[in-house]
Amino acid sequence: MTKDSEQEIDAYVRRLLWALQALPHDDRLSIASEIHSHLSDCAARGEAELDKAMAKMGAADALARSYVEEYELAGAVNRASPAPLLLTVLNRATRSVAAFVGGFAALTLYLIALGCGAVAIGKLIEPGYVGAWKTGHDLSIGIVTNPPAGHEMMGYGIVPAAALVGAICFIAAHKLLRLIGRRLLARTRPALSANA
């Protein structure tokens, strides 16, 4: 391997290491060592092979981005808390229809679950302002600042009903989010070939 090739490989790996800063230290080193080893093996076959390998490897920051995205998504899918996964999915909403539709559907379901939780708790704290009222053709359900004059229909029955609907929405949002996360993970598979 020539001195120029060595310098070219070192410079590429330095840029890659720098761009991989979001990853755990040991993983960064392992990735950088593997790419260094790959390029050195290619350089040993000749300069033309190294040039070809560098071209197919792509820019160091683009390669780093594909690793980082892989880690972010895999980490978020495996974490118990839905917040990181929701943020990761919404972050990809401009690049994927599945992320856009699924992310916003999950967000809506979480907001409904949150609202139901507020209704269930609110009924126990301020029972006069939470309930379901029918006045004429109008139906008001939830938390109101000025309770209608009509008869409140559900009483404390709204507490388990809201809790049940909230739990169903929360579970559905959670499952939908993980499904989207796994789909996105499957799609981050290799951009294969020089044409990809």
Place this chain on the structure above:
Amino acid sequence: MDLNSWQSQLRKGAAELVVLAVLARQEAYGLQILDRANQAGEIVSDGALYPLLTRLEKAGKIAARWDMVEGTNPRKYYRLTPEGEAMLGEMRRLWGGFRGMMDTLV
């Protein structure tokens, strides 16, 4: 229709199966996997292979070990895990079905 993009999508779908099939034959490091996967035509590029290997390793489908021999490049060797073997078997079955269906239709 952009045929390059369509061809690229076909390759994307096949890459994981090809990499697992290569590793089912014997343990190999990145460049060996690349050479074997692409011997009949380019399926996976250098820049796509390594993130794929990392993902398969994190998912437990393949396992890796570093081989450090003085005077040579350190190399990360990959091998299939039992979980990876099971997935490969299932992927082969699905691939066979898909290929048969396409042969009938096209």
